[in-house]
Amino acid sequence: MSQTALVVSAHSADFVWRAGGAIALHAARGWQVTVVCLSYGERGESAKLWRQPGMTLERVKQEREAEARRAAEVLGVHDIQFWDLGDYPINLTEAAFYRLVDLYRALHPRFVLTHSKEDIYNHDHPRVTEFAQHARITAQAHGHNPGQKVLGAPPVFLFEPHQPEQCEWKPDVLLDISPVWEKKRAAIECMAGQEHLWEYYTRVALQRGAQAARNSDKAIKWGEGYQSVFPHVLDSLG
Ligand SMILES: [Zn+2]
Numbered sequence: 001m002s003q004t005a006l007v008v009s010a011h012s013a014d015f016v017w018r019a020g021g022a023i024a025l026h027a028a029r030g031w032q033v034t035v036v037c038l039s040y041g042e043r044g045e046s047a048k049l050w051r052q053p054g055m056t057l058e059r060v061k062q063e064r065e066a067e068a069r070r071a072a073e074v075l076g077v078h079d080i081q082f083w084d085l086g087d088y089p090i091n092l093t094e095a096a097f098y099r100l101v102d103l104y105r106a107l108h109p110r111f112v113l114t115h116s117k118e119d120i121y122n123h124d125h126p127r128v129t130e131f132a133q134h135a136r137i138t139a140q141a142h143g144h145n146p147g148q149k150v151l152g153a154p155p156v157f158l159f160e161p162h163q164p165e166q167c168e169w170k171p172d173v174l175l176d177i178s179p180v181w182e183k184k185r186a187a188i189e190c191m192a193g194q195e196h197l198w199e200y201y202t203r204v205a206l207q208r209g210a211q212a213a214r215n216s217d218k219a220i221k222w223g224e225g226y227q228s229v230f231p232h233v234l235d236s237l238g
Contacts, residue, residue: 002032004078006109006154008100008132010124011041011087012068013191017201018159019113020075020184021177021224027076028180034079034107035072036100038128040064044088049193064193071187090124092131100132104139104151111154112136116161116169116227129158133229157226160204164225171225174212181205181222 005026009015015023015035023033040046042060049060065082072080083099085091114132115125138144139151161167177184184205188198208223 002030002078004107004109005031005033006104006107006112007033007035008112008114008128009035009037010090010115010122010128011039011045012037012064012082013041013045013071013194014115014125014159015113016068016071016075016184016187016191017197017204018115018161019224020071020187021180021205021222022113022157022175022226023077024075024180024183024187025175025177027078031110032078033076034081034103034109035077036081036083036103037068038083038085038092038096038131039087039090039124040068040082040084041087043086044122044124046193048195060193067190067192071190074183074187074190076183087124090127092127097131097135097138100135101138101144104136105145105148108149108151109154112156113159113226114156116158116164116167118167118169119161120166121162125161132156153230155232156229158229160208160225169227171208171211172228173226174208174215175224175226176209176212176218176220176222177205177224178209178220178222184222 007015007019027033040061046060049055115129117126119125142150161169205222208225209221212223213220
């Protein structure tokens with residue numbers, strides 16, 4: 001059976017900028033990656049669409065969903081889900097919480113990717129990481145829906161926020177995404193509503209790639225940074 005991974009994205013483009021490389025890398029190795037977009041980012045992350053005359057909330061949502069679906073296809077996402085919880089502010093309901101718990105129990109992901117713990121520019125992002133991590137812990141609880149197989153201890157890696165220095169985010173994992181960079185860039189280019197970010201996140205990937213090369217003896221060009229939540233459990237230090 002395929003290995004699984006879960007990505008919890010506040011808005012419909014976050015998984016592309018922040019985790020597109022990890023998704024494409026694992027998908028190319030046969031993993032089934034599920035992406036949950038809790039909202040479309042329809043109010044707060046769709047400025048370009050809102051500049052078009054006569055734009056409506058429904059049309060923005062449709063366009064953001066179409067873009068995200070195209071990007072997910074490029075990256076090889078197994079399942080992308082849109083929960084339409086609203087944004088700015090995101091409405092993290094109790095029903096959505098238990099839906100996410102059920103998803104953890106259905107997938108048993110080997111790892112989880114979600115947002116940074118702080119983001120002074122975007123209050124949806126830290127709320128989503130708290131939500132995603134709390135749902136993970138509930139999925140581990142033996143008293144929740146007893147009889148179901150409880151979730152193990154999948155590591156949680158936090159996405160790089162837009163301005164890491166302002167968000168108390170420091171990478172302790174650098175992932176070599178060189179083999180799939182072309183896919184990530186193609187997925188980035190699906191996000192037409194945020195074209196101003198394409199070059200920004202290309203520079204981020206080059207920067208993290210250079211740092212990954214410096215911290216290894218590998219010729220790495222493109223990278224993605226993550227901050228892990230839990231200690232890394234290893235069976236060897238070499
Ligand atoms: Zn976002």
